[in-house]
Amino acid sequence: MAKVSLTIDNQKVVVEEGTTIFQAAKGVGIEIPHLCHREDMLPTSACRLCVVEVDGARNLVASCSYPVSNNMVVRTNTERVIKARRLIIELLLSDHPFDCMTCEKSGACDLERYAYELGVPTTRFQGEKHAYPLDETNPFFVRDYNKCILCGRCVAACNEVQFVEAINFAHRGFNTKVATPYDRSLLDSTCLFCGQCVAACPVGALTEKSRRFQGREWEFRKVSTVCPYCGVGCNIELDIKDNRIVRVNAPANGVVNQGRLCVKGKFGLDFVHSPERLTTPLIRDGERGDGKFKEASWEEALDLVAKRLSELKNRSGADSLAILSSAKCTTEENYLMQKLARAVLGTNNIDHCARLCHASTVTALSAAFGSAAMTNSIAELRDADCIFIIGSNTSENHPIIALEIMEGVRHGKTKLIVADPRKVRMVDYAHLWLRQKPGTDVALINGMLHIIIAENLYDADFVQARTEGFEELREAIAEYPPSIVSQITGIPVDNLYQAARLYAQSPKACILFAMGITQHTTGTDNILALANLAMLTGHLGRESTGVSPLRGQNNVQGACDVGALPDLFPGYESVTDEVSQGKFEQAWGVSLPDTPGLTVVEMIHKAVAGQVKGMYIMGEDPVLSDPNNTLVVRALKNLDFLVVQDIFLNETAKFADVVLPGVSFAEKDGTFTNTERRIQRVNKSIKPIGDSKPDWQIISELASRLGYTMTYNHPAEIMEEIASLTPIYGGVHYDRLNQQGLQWPCRNRDDPGTKYLHKGRFTRGLGKFHATPYREPFELPDEDYPFILTTGRILYHWHGGTLSRHSPGLAEIRPEAEVEINPQDAEMLCCSDGDLVELASRRGEILVKVKVTDKSPQGVAFMTFHFKEAPVNRLTIDALDPVAKIPEFKVCSVKINPATSQE
Amino acid sequence: MVISNDIDLSLLDPVLEKYQFEEGALIPILQETQQVYGYLPEEVLVHLSREVRVPLSQIYAVVTFYSQFYLTPRGRNIIRVCRGTACYVRGGRSVLRTVEGFLGIREGNTTADYKFTLETVACLGACAMGPVVVINGKYFGKMTSTRAKIVLKAI
Ligand code: SF4
Ligand code: SF4
Ligand code: SF4
Ligand code: FES
């Protein structure tokens, strides 16, 4: 790009053509006053406070939008400029309440700041003033129209940053205001309550409810950390006063989310201060399952746990014990938990919820590529020419990743293909929507492979140089011509061709998938088929390509990385591999069990059978999150001893013998590894609530009581141990974990980490094609159970709701469960929005309210598992993928009846 | 706000077809839509928003910015009384009061039976004839309260 040279306040400046005067001035340290402009948005030129003098120009120009030109002479601070700025401030003040003494924004308000800096104490203009009522209708923030200076930043934030387009300027003249269509409450608009508008407002017109009357701007202590909800791992900054989180912000330079958040991160972290937090250890007092407990000291509780676990081990063997670790906890804690299982208790019976979400990803991608993680990084998505999303409701479950995709689509760069039986929001951004029947993904992908080979659209060089097994694949997919695939999937033949061509012919194409792909009895095959697709077309090992599983939990990646899995040590080394075993035995100073342990669902089955007698469950709620929960409850009741460690008394904890109060992300140090393999620091922000303790301390103390001394003073020391034993974390040390974090593999101190995997070579050497014949889902609709039930999540809640339902705002905006059904089905069943129905499968039944929506295809009912009052996992099936042992949460059959008899 | 519950969205098809490939044609589309329905019903705007892929918030912004657009149904007869200075001082004010009284509505409103909508306008450029009232596009000059009543009764 051409360079332009100009003079700003007598300084020579050379910048790129197209730069604005504002940016050029900023580059040399001159900050021009501004109200409406923000660097992450297009200029609106609404306020004109940024005016400057340009030699030769008759009028003052708005520097935020005015481009530089050669030999331009700019003055930013002349008397004329200052006079103009004062006038602007005075005019703004003429219709602005003089409220600074009680305004929450005071101290961080731009209007206040410029009035002060320009010396404008009051206004000469006594015009008409607005007297709007305060808009307090939504649970998260308040809008005070009287303080609005109509700068338009909130509108730009909503439209250009979050792509929601809920608000705009409406009406004209004196009546102009920021409004939703028909001036309704944001609750009745498309608003998703991301709070981007609140963060963008330069004055006190938009204010988080959580911070009202909680302190002034200058009283807050700020701590940078990571959002604890989803696998995106957004960078957040907590404002703290008196050991309370008062507000959450996203720093503009956050490497993952660049200042953006979703409603959970922005407004959902107040679960930390819920009065229902566990504050002291509890010991069961009464029958198991009654939920009656008495308070206990840490000494008492830990002694009891150690005693009972040792007894069971001595009596029935180490494998009668099983541990569920937690993808919500830090990587260090998961490392300790698996060490507790293997080195202290002597069993490989450790697993965690990854089994229920991405176990099939691990088996499939390990087999095809040799490592199972998101191949590429989030920030590469906006440069992809084609993105193929299959089985991911991205905008609700990975909201910030969805924004990265929308960025590319909006700017005309990316063509988006969405394959989903449900009309999810991403469909609105898609060039092509493939509405496959639930459970027919393998057929769909095989069909695309077939077309790509038939039309010779594949990357023969890549296949030749970097893969094996192509001939077998070619033979296997011969059975999937478009006509047959169309019959199986319900997708028109034309669309199959379009999708195959678009994906194959785009220079850079990536595949994103999530639980819509993994949670099937064919989960492993689904992902192997996707790996075939990427290898066949050479869309791997380069930027903006790859096969990227979107991991659900904030730290499910980290928990897997450090071996909270029954068959794998930290670093994905097999427990049956003698070399690995030797390494860990030496490091831990004990001999280790060498047979793979039980997976989540197997633990439950063995507990029912009486073979697993003691369980230690940390930060999970299998009663709500595991399939066929009647069986889970039976299993828990059948145990001899159950210890649950959590921050709330969740549904599972009600069956515990001992409950240990852990702490939330805000009360401890550690790391989370996000879905793009980025290891990020979690920083302790407040003191533990009540008598609760960081989970890593609890595990250490318990280990010591069990006769294996753990003396870590800080999680940093645990990370040193992880680094020394786990090659992919080899270069990870706390002193290196700055704002960027580190993406594994990061093998030594000098290794900057890895942005995308499989460059030049797959982890396993050659990529391997696998034939993946189509198999039907385990349970299909029939006369008795005519509907397919599919399950998932919504934007506003998290998993079993342990956290999100303890956030008052989130609980208020989505208070109860709904089953979504198609309008035609609703008509046939004679029910409408809000009607109570009984939803029943072969395993149980629940009562739930109906929501009629064309999001659901005919014959398919959708429900979330967030609500314990309507636990959908009473209905789901515990049929497993034969390899990955992941249950089929996405397809089972149900019947729907009006709930008449129940009152 | 929307009173009619049987709005035929298919009436919009020709308009959409006509502007199918044009970018930034929102204002002409809205104008023609208003011609079809007489005003801009909410269902129609929601439908339009989906079809032309313009967010409803932006459509609402445009519709409320220009006075030519109506979000509520209008009467079959549009009465516009001039509020310009020339007309006003020559008795326009009492003509307006008379008309308001006769129709039983304030300016800017529509009668319950949708027979009349009463609006005021700034100078119509016919000051010499003032006070001026325009009824369904037809100009009536030298208006008095009595004449106004006679004209209105005749509709
Ligand atoms: S909260 Fe988010 S979606 Fe709602 S109006 Fe503000 S920016 Fe838009
Ligand atoms: S609410 Fe705030 S951001 Fe939005 S226009 Fe008003 S002053 Fe600007
Ligand atoms: S996208 Fe995920 S990590 Fe980011 S704020 Fe939302 S829940 Fe938190
Ligand atoms: S900051 Fe430039 S016009 Fe507002």
Ligand code: FES
């Ligand atoms: S003032 Fe009424 S027509 Fe000019």
